[in-house]
Amino acid sequence: MRLRRCGTDAVLVEVDSLGEVEAVRAAVHAAALPEVVELVPAARTVLIGARPGGLAAVRRVLDTVDLSHRVESESREVTIPVVYDGPDLELVAETAGVGPDEVVRLHTGATYSVAFCGFAPGFAYLVGLPEALQQPRLDSPRTKVPAGSVGVAGEYTAAYPRATPGGWRLIGRTDAPLFDPRRDPAALLQPGDRVRFEAAA
Amino acid sequence: MTTDIGADGRTGTAARTVTVLRTGPQALVQDLGRPGHAHLGVPPSGALDQPSLRLANRLVGNPEHAAGLEVLLGGLHLRADTACTVAVTGPCTPTLVNGVHRDSPVHLRPGDELVLGTPTGGLRTYVAVSGGIATDPELGSRATDLLSGIGPAPLRPHDVLPLGTPTGVPTGADVLVPVQVPAELDLPLLLGPRDDWFDDPAAQLRKGRWTVSDRSNRVGLRLEGTALDRCEHRELPSEGLVTGAVQVPKDGLPVIFLADHPTTGGYPVIGVVPPAALPLLGQARPGTAVRFRPRG
Numbered sequence: 056m057r058l059r060r061c062g063t064d065a066v067l068v069e070v071d072s073l074g075e076v077e078a079v080r081a082a083v084h085a086a087a088l089p090e091v092v093e094l095v096p097a098a099r100t101v102l103i104g105a106r107p108g109g110l111a112a113v114r115r116v117l118d119t120v121d122l123s124h125r126v127e128s129e130s131r132e133v134t135i136p137v138v139y140d141g142p143d144l145e146l147v148a149e150t151a152g153v154g155p156d157e158v159v160r161l162h163t164g165a166t167y168s169v170a171f172c173g174f175a176p177g178f179a180y181l182v183g184l185p186e187a188l189q190q191p192r193l194d195s196p197r198t199k200v201p202a203g204s205v206g207v208a209g210e211y212t213a214a215y216p217r218a219t220p221g222g223w224r225l226i227g228r229t230d231a232p233l234f235d236p237r238r239d240p241a242a243l244l245q246p247g248d249r250v251r252f253e254a255a256a
Numbered sequence: 257m258t259t260d261i262g263a264d265g266r267t268g269t270a271a272r273t274v275t276v277l278r279t280g281p282q283a284l285v286q287d288l289g290r291p292g293h294a295h296l297g298v299p300p301s302g303a304l305d306q307p308s309l310r311l312a313n314r315l316v317g318n319p320e321h322a323a324g325l326e327v328l329l330g331g332l333h334l335r336a337d338t339a340c341t342v343a344v345t346g347p348c349t350p351t352l353v354n355g356v357h358r359d360s361p362v363h364l365r366p367g368d369e370l371v372l373g374t375p376t377g378g379l380r381t382y383v384a385v386s387g388g389i390a391t392d393p394e395l396g397s398r399a400t401d402l403l404s405g406i407g408p409a410p411l412r413p414h415d416v417l418p419l420g421t422p423t424g425v426p427t428g429a430d431v432l433v434p435v436q437v438p439a440e441l442d443l444p445l446l447l448g449p450r451d452d453w454f455d456d457p458a459a460q461l462r463k464g465r466w467t468v469s470d471r472s473n474r475v476g477l478r479l480e481g482t483a484l485d486r487c488e489h490r491e492l493p494s495e496g497l498v499t500g501a502v503q504v505p506k507d508g509l510p511v512i513f514l515a516d517h518p519t520t521g522g523y524p525v526i527g528v529v530p531p532a533a534l535p536l537l538g539q540a541r542p543g544t545a546v547r548f549r550p551r552g
Contacts, residue, residue, distance in 0.1 A: 059449030062528030065498045067449040093294045095496030097520050102294075102496025172297040173494055173520035176404045217405075234296075236394035236406045242296040 056122060058114075065093070065104040066113060073170050073182055075122045076101055080246055082120040088112050096171040096246050098180075130168070131248050135214060136255035137163075137205050141225035143193070147207065151187040158226060159254055161185045167212065167250040172242065177216035177234025179244035184212050196222030203228045205252070216242075229255075272338040272387055272419040276411050277369070280331020283411040285389050286382075287323040290397035290406075294519040300499060301401040301515050304474060304538025305380055308345040308435060312384035315343035315361040315432075317424030322388030323398035325411070327381045330374040334383075336364035340419060341386040341426045347378030347539060348434035361426055378437045378539035390420040402474050403516040437536060440545040441468075443512075443529050445502065447552050449495075450524035453488035454504070457526055460484050461548040466510070470542035474516040476503075477537050479546055483508030484526065494520040500529040502548075512537060 056079070059067040068079050080096040083103060090109025095102040103113050139159045148155045167181035184207060192208045197220065200206070204215045206223030215221065216233035233243050244250060276283070286309065289302020303309040303326055310320040318324075325332065330349055336342075343361035344351050350373030353362055364370065375381055391398050391408045400407040411417075451457040464482035471478045484504050497503070497520060501513045505523045512529055513521075514537060527550060529537070540546075 060446065061449045061525070062446055062498050062500055063530050065528075067495060092291055093496070093498075095294045095519060097495040098493035100493075100495040102498070104291075104294075104498055171520070172295060173518070174297060176293075176297045176406065178297050236298075237392070240296075241293070241298070241395050246295055 056117070056120070058117065061102065064107055064110065065102060066110060068101045068103065068117065070099060070101075070122060073098065074125070076170065077168070077247065078122050078124050079117070079120055082124075083113070083116055084247070086116045088116065097173065098171070132251070133244060133248055134251045134253055135229050135231045137227040137229045137252045138255050139227040141205065141227045143206070143224040144226045147188065147190060147224050147226055150190050153187065158188065161188055162212070162226065163252050163254055169244050169246050169248045169250065170211070171246055172244070175216060175219055176236070177242040177244070178213060179242070179250075180211045180213055181250055182210055184210055188212070190224055192222035193224060196220055200225065201228070203230060203233070205229055272340065272421070273416050274340070274385060274419065275335045275337055276333070276413055276415040276417065277335055278331060278333035278413055279411050280327060280329055280372070282328040283332050284326045284400040284402075285323050285391055285408045285411070285417075286326040286399050287397055288321045289399045289515060290395045293395055294496065297404075297519050298395060298406065299401055299403050299516050299519060301399040301407065302397065303382065303399075304515055305346055305382065305435065305535040307535050308380075308382045309384070311432075312343045312345040312382045313388070315345070315427050315429055316341045316384045316386040317422060317426045318384055318386065318388050319423070322384065322420070323391070324382055324384040324389060327372055327383060328379055330372045330381060332372045332383065334370045336366055336368045336370070337416070338366055338419065340364050340422075342370060343384045344372065344381060345384075345432065346381040346435050347375040347437065349373060349375040349381040360432055361429070377541075378435055379541055380538055385419055386422040386426065387419040390418040401516055403518060435536075435539055437539045437541070437544070440547065441536065441540055442547050442549060443533055445527040445529055445548045445550045447527045447550055448525075450492070451526050453486050453524040454526055455485050455487045457484075458550040458552060461526070461550040464548065466546040468540045468542050468544040468546060472542065474514055476514055476517060477512040477540065479510045479512070481509070484510065486524070488524070492522055492524055494522045497521045497525065498528060500531065500534055501525045502527050502529065514538060
């Protein structure tokens with residue numbers, strides 16, 4: 056674990072894997088420090104923003120983090136219904152060397168966890184994707200990916216909360232309410248949540 | 257004046273509103289923003305010059321966190337539909353009520369019209385109205401987030417803005433010191449978190465000379481001038497960003513992130529401008545000279 060200064064009131068904790076990111080995030084979250092304003096996991100880092108003067112308390116918690124500790128107890132499980140008719144379903148099947156039905160079976164058979172959010176409000180990067188579905192982005196990104204699209208890219212799968220440009224291979228779509236700023240909680244998926252996809256009729 | 261359903265949802269009481277007649281280049285509802293949601297991909301947003309919004313609110317008797325208007329380069333024209341007190345803060349901005357020059361704060365009667373001219377320096381003028389702008393909050397804030405489209409849309413002519421119920425007494429201040437924007441910004445910068453991705457970062461920053469680009473907005477202040485040299489050319493996996501972070505994309509030209517910044521980014525952050533220096537960044541016009549004073 057390496058601590059990198061990020062201005063007067065934040066620290067960027069750098070670790071070696073997504074599992075260690077989750078260990079740091081979960082430990083700081085569990086400590087429920089009133090000094091912590093932002094807790095932002097990413098691919099290899101956790102950004103911790105504090106109230107002025109609050110970083111000392113954050114460092115005391117970081118000193119106690121066990122990076123090998125897998126935190127499972129606090130996680131919620133969310134199921135997302137998906138209609139598997141995406142424009143890249145055939146491409147994903149072909150790349151994986153299987154049929155489209157097998158892509159659906161693989162995608163719905165795995166349990167995912169939210170590694171981090173970013174890119175757009177409520178856009179959750181899910182890890183746990185079966186290896187056959189870990190595929191490159193499209194050569195040329197779409198200028199507009201419809202809201203609700205479900206795609207894969209690299210080690211991640213995700214559902215798009217709103218229409219944005221995007222280069223992920225799209226295998227389906229969902230009507231799940233992924234983000235609504237007038238709802239509490241606004242985002243359906245939060246870091247640490249467990250997620251399953253199920254095929255909708 | 258309307259007598260149907262009030263902004264507070266009750267019937268039978270007169271709704272307190274102001275009506276937008278013209279907006280100028282951009283007028284937004286802003287409060288102190290919605291920090292604490294970055295892990296959901298939601299920017300902090302909120303007024304860029306927060307001391308000016310807080311002052312405007314105090315002047316009209318509002319709590320400092322009440323929502324007001326952030327007006328880019330003047331041009332706002334409002335009509336009061338109800339009796340209210342307004343205050344105008346930020347850079348020196350000519351303010352007319354029913355065509356007569358007035359100093360802030362000023363009491364408006366129903367039908368009175370407030371017009372903001374162009375600020376003589378700086379960019380963003382703040383208008384507070386007694387009771388505060390009472391649009392529906394989203395994620396605990398009424399701030400407009402232009403990056404992710406959360407909060408009220410930018411104001412348009414004919415918008416009718418609901419006001420809350422006044423809770424405090426306007427202060428009696430009659431002389432305000434306007435925000436002064438220097439011709440050259442001399443910005444303190446704390447190195448990190450990725451200063452080690454650059455050759456001698458402190459020296460490069462100290463020697464560099466920049467100007468504020470006209471492509472700047474509420475997401476970030478883009479700088480033109482000296483390109484910063486990297487010694488590390490790996491791809492950086494996306495990581496969390498704070499407001500004030502100076503990110504250096506491939507072209508080497510720094511971007512200072514402001515309130516509507518994305519919550520993660522994939523280019524190295526060489527340093528962070530401390531919070532005390534941020535309000536002035538929201539007032540820096542394109543062409544303003546920028547220097548950095550790095551410290552390790």
